[in-house]
Amino acid sequence: MSIQVKIFASLRERLGSDGMELPVDGIATVADVWARVAPDQPLAGSVLMAVNMDYAQADQPVVDGDEVAFFPPVTGGTA
Amino acid sequence: MSIQVKIFASLRERLGSDGMELPVDGIATVADVWARVAPDQPLAGSVLMAVNMDYAQADQPVVDGDEVAFFPPVTGGTA
Amino acid sequence: MTVRITAEPFDPYAELAGYTPRGEANRIGAAATFIGFMRDLNEGDDITTMELEHYPGMTEKALEKLRDEAVKRWELADALIVHRVGKLSPTDPIVLVAAWSGHRVAALEACRFLIEELKTRAPFWKKEQLGDRERWVEHNTPG
Amino acid sequence: MTVRITAEPFDPYAELAGYTPRGEANRIGAAATFIGFMRDLNEGDDITTMELEHYPGMTEKALEKLRDEAVKRWELADALIVHRVGKLSPTDPIVLVAAWSGHRVAALEACRFLIEELKTRAPFWKKEQLGDRERWVEHNTPG
Numbered sequence: 001m002s003i004q005v006k007i008f009a010s011l012r013e014r015l016g017s018d019g020m021e022l023p024v025d026g027i028a029t030v031a032d033v034w035a036r037v038a039p040d041q042p043l044a045g046s047v048l049m050a051v052n053m054d055y056a057q058a059d060q061p062v063v064d065g066d067e068v069a070f071f072p073p074v075t076g077g078t079a
Numbered sequence: 080m081s082i083q084v085k086i087f088a089s090l091r092e093r094l095g096s097d098g099m100e101l102p103v104d105g106i107a108t109v110a111d112v113w114a115r116v117a118p119d120q121p122l123a124g125s126v127l128m129a130v131n132m133d134y135a136q137a138d139q140p141v142v143d144g145d146e147v148a149f150f151p152p153v154t155g156g157t158a
Numbered sequence: 159m160t161v162r163i164t165a166e167p168f169d170p171y172a173e174l175a176g177y178t179p180r181g182e183a184n185r186i187g188a189a190a191t192f193i194g195f196m197r198d199l200n201e202g203d204d205i206t207t208m209e210l211e212h213y214p215g216m217t218e219k220a221l222e223k224l225r226d227e228a229v230k231r232w233e234l235a236d237a238l239i240v241h242r243v244g245k246l247s248p249t250d251p252i253v254l255v256a257a258w259s260g261h262r263v264a265a266l267e268a269c270r271f272l273i274e275e276l277k278t279r280a281p282f283w284k285k286e287q288l289g290d291r292e293r294w295v296e297h298n299t300p301g
Numbered sequence: 302m303t304v305r306i307t308a309e310p311f312d313p314y315a316e317l318a319g320y321t322p323r324g325e326a327n328r329i330g331a332a333a334t335f336i337g338f339m340r341d342l343n344e345g346d347d348i349t350t351m352e353l354e355h356y357p358g359m360t361e362k363a364l365e366k367l368r369d370e371a372v373k374r375w376e377l378a379d380a381l382i383v384h385r386v387g388k389l390s391p392t393d394p395i396v397l398v399a400a401w402s403g404h405r406v407a408a409l410e411a412c413r414f415l416i417e418e419l420k421t422r423a424p425f426w427k428k429e430q431l432g433d434r435e436r437w438v439e440h441n442t443p444g
Contacts (some may be wrong), residue, residue, distance in 0.1 A: 009354050009426035010437040052425075053359035067355060076353070076384065076425025077416055077440040078187055078262055078337020078395050084173070088211050088283035089294040094165055132216035140288075148213060153280025153297040155241065157194020157252050157330055157405055175314035184341040184391045191334045199329040233323065248327045262416060266335065270409050 001064040003039055005028060008071035011047065014061045023065045031058040046073060080143040082106055082114055087150035090126065103143045110137040125152060127139045159229070159236060161221040163212060165244040170254040173240055181235035190269035190271040191256040198248035200236040200295070205286045210243045210252070213281040217241075220280045228257065228272050239272065241282065302372070304364040306355060308387040313397040322401040324378035333412035334399040336390070341391035343362055343438070347405045348429045353386045356424040359433050360382060360384075371400065375407040382415065384425065 006019040015038055022036050030051060034043045049056045062068055063064040085098040094117055103117050109130060128135045129148040142145055147151045159180060170193045179186060198205050226235045240254040256278065257268035279296050285294040302323060313336045322329060341348050368380045383397040396419065400411035420441045427438040 004358070007378065008424070009428075010439075015435075016405070020358055048424075050356075050359055054361045055422075070357065070419075071424060072426065073440055074424050075419065075427045075441050076355075076396070076423045077420035077441065081240065085213070087213055087281070088285075089296075092294075122266065126290070127281075129216055131212075132213075132219045134279075148216065149292070150281060150299055152211065153281050154284045154298050155212075156277035156298065157278050169318070169319035171314045175312070175318075186338055186392075187340045189336040190406065191336075192335075194405065195329055195331070197330045197403070208404070249329075256401070262335065262337065266413050266416075269333075270381075271403060273409075296320040 003033060003062060004067045006067065006069040007037070009072055010072045019069075020037060023040070024062075025061055029058065030040065030056055030060050030062055030068060033062060034070065037070065047071070047075065058062070082112060082141060082143070084112060085148040086114065086116070087148065089151045091150055098148075103141075106141055108141055109135055109139050109147055110139065112141060113149065115135070115148065125139045126150070127152065159225065160238050160240075161218055161225055162240045163217060163221075165242075165245055166239065167250055168240055168254070170240070170251050173238075173254055174256060176299060177238060177256075179238075181234035181258070184233050185260055186258050187260050188265035189258050189263040190262075190265035191254065192259060192269050192273045193251055194253040194273070195253055196199045196248050196250045200286060203271070203286075203288050205248065205288060207287045208246045209287070210246060211283045212241075212243045221276070224272060224275050227275075228268045230277050231271075232257070232259060232268040234259050234264065234268055237268065237272065241276075241280070243282070250299045261266060266286070302368065303383075303427050304368055304382050305383045306364075306386055307383065308385075309428070310393055311383055311385065311406060313394050315381070316397055317380075317399060320381060320399075321379070322379035322381075323410065324401070328403055329401050329406035330403050331405040332399060332401050333405075333408035334397065335412050335416045336394055337396040337416070339391050339393045339395055340375050340388045343429060346429075346431050348391065348431060350430045351389045352428045352430075353389060354426045354428070355384075355386045360383075360424050364419065367415060367418050367422060371411045374414075375411040376400060377407065377411055378410065380417070384419075384423070386425070407421055 003022045082101045236256040238256040255272040257265045259265040380402040381399040398415040402408040
């Protein structure tokens with residue numbers, strides 16, 4: 001089984017990936033997912049995270065089958 | 080010459096008149112106009128006044144040719 | 159920069175769709191609008207119809223002043239006020255105000271200012287019909 | 302109680318005209334709406350086009366949550382959110398929010414809440430094209 005990872009917007013361009021499927025082995029939290037996605041980069045405070053389409057923090061537990069997303073600050077709406 | 084008087088809404092119904100033309104003689108202020116319109120009634124604080132379509136106070140001077148209006152609190156717009 | 163008083167029913171969305179705000183369209187980032195409708199209930203009583211009286215001439219003057227104040231204070235691109243008079247039925251639109259601006263906060267605040275000030279400054283008076291009796295609305299609701 | 306994300310241009314007034322708010326129409330006294338448009342200027346630079354990215358699934362979920370919060374907090378009759386995604390040109394409507402209520406203050410406050418919260422909570426990202434270069438919008442303007 002696995003974790004589905006999604007990456008959006010400027011973060012996707014910076015990391016050069018829009019996501020991946022990761023084996024769940026050794027992954028307990030959102031921070032663990034980030035360590036696999038970008039092993040050479042600390043998880044910056046400006047990166048937003050979601051688990052199963054709800055906002056989450058880095059220490060939130062992740063289990064088999066979860067969808068984990070990383071993205072920059074949102075800029076919808078209008079001027 | 081003369082003063083044109085207009086009366087609106089519930090005040091019109093209460094006074095039984097929608098206005099009149101008054102000779103200017105002896106009229107110096109809005110209060111003087113009211114005294115001719117309703118000689119038996121004090122000018123209540125709830126009565127709004129206008130001179131030439133701008134809100135006015137009771138002591139505002141009135142001159143020949145002016146339009147003076149009396150009306151109750153306004154209730155336009157919505158719930 | 160329009161102020162319109164109408165004795166005929168009006169469609170607020172058609173009104174807005176047919177209106178071209180002043181200023182450069184490319185620089186308008188926000189439009190805030192408010193529409194008031196006649197309800198069939200006021201102060202706990204069933205209302206069948208309503209009559210809206212105004213002071214022709216002064217009402218227009220008061221609304222234009224209000225609009226000019228809002229446009230100046232919030233540096234709006236444009237503002238619009240449409241107000242119904244005469245005999246109304248429940249669900250009829252009573253009033254439409256709209257504010258166009260470069261930025262959202264100006265449009266939102268100006269829109270709210272327009273409807274709040276209109277209620278206290280523009281000479282309109284409501285008379286409600288309740289079955290076979292009628293009454294003047296004595297004061298506006300606080301909110 | 303609609304939330305809609307569209308990759309096609311939309312007409313906010315047609316959207317509103319074609320929408321029947323929930324609840325008894327006779328009891329709706331107020332509708333407050335906000336429309337955001339794309340401007341050809343941002344942070345002093347000329348913008349030619351813009352691309353709006355979203356997170357399919359989560360964006361809808363976030364908007365529905367926001368709408369439900371507003372409806373509950375202000376006891377609204379109904380609320381509507383429409384948001385554009387994809388490639389936009391200046392003057393294109395980006396977002397429409399609307400709140401229907403018995404009374405004006407609830408509608409006005411809920412409308413403002415919806416647009417302010419949407420900007421901070423809904424996963425949308427803007428990329429601006431400036432002639433031959435492009436840039437991601439890093440943060441929203443304060444007002």
